Amino acid sequence: MRNLILSAALVSASLFGMTAQAAEPLEAGKQYVELSSAVPVAVPGKIEVVELFWYGCPHCFAFEPTINPWAEKLPADVNFVRIPAMFGGIWNVHGQLFITLEAMGVENKVHKAVFQAIHDGKKLATPEEMAEFLTGEGIDKDKFLSTYNSFAVKGKVEDAKKKAQAYQISGVPTMVVNGKYRFDLGTSGGPEGTLNVADQLIAKERAANAKN
Template sequence: MRNLFVSAAFVAMSLFGLSAQAAEPIEAGKQYTELSSPVPVAKPGKIEVVELFWYGCPHCYQFEPTLNPWVEKLPEDVYFHRIPAMFGGVWDVHGQLFITLDTMGVEHRVHTAVFEAIHKEGKKLATPEEMAEFLAGQGVDKDAFLKTYNSFGVKGQVALAKKLGMAYQISGVPTMVVNGKYRFDVGSAGGPQQALDVADQLIAKERAAK
């Protein structure tokens, strides 16, 4: 019984320590970087949170189970969206895949399946034809996908995503940006949950500044 009590006390102290750590104020230059030139947001009037990611990134894949429940609970004044990081090669191919799915309005339905195809099933998804074949099994029309993938509109969005990645001055993923002003990643924040704690504090900072 004594051992159970000691264990319970240890767990309680551990949880308290985690709470205290999460509540610790953040500082520019430590947990996050303040951009010298703010980047315009997609929806003025809302507090924007961007995640820059790559479907082929294992850290992005591991971040998903922590990130998604947080996104679902964001308040109405916060706008979250993903932007694919474009560093050339297959990064650009997968980025165009994401933008195509988003343009078609099916990204929310197949986003997790794409991640799992790459990281659990060993699929490369390195060509539009391979993507179309896989997505057909997810209920996405092959011809419609290929037509959209090669469309002028999608190519324009790819160019915009590249410009935004450069404006945010990212060097890796997953990286988050709050309101076009503050950039941080899972590593600099201290872990997946800590990254969301940083995001919460920066959201509160922007809300208080309105």
């Protein structure tokens, strides 16, 4: 975990000062990595865009104002998915929090508030702390706790861990298009550059689908 955070810190010194170069052609091994084995997508027939993140990651938090408006405007043939990265400890705790909120159907309602709270200093390190905070956001405490500890959520946690391993990620935020192409803010030239790479890879997959 310490290596992941250190890696993110080293990258951050330059990535937010870089300017996206929209005209630069994509090149595998440069702006993105093509995975040796494609990972199955959640919704067959749609182009999947995954963002792997951690609520405690400052770069993920800083990426939110850029990625959220973009994700909201994606066309109908694109499925945007968030997957929490879980590298042990508090990463796993926060990952289970996200998956619980998603299972309850309230993730969109409180995602921003949870992110903000953690970066304002709330640890949200136990289910009880989470439930107490979420009560103030209109979420039923007992329902949250029972969902958090449910067999279904624990199964989804394991699925998320397996997906992250299959993507071969080493830090966050990281994005994956259609289970094939992995890239991050460092390789793509910052937040705007990352979304530019995503747009081009979406177009690439759409063109490939049209030929099939």
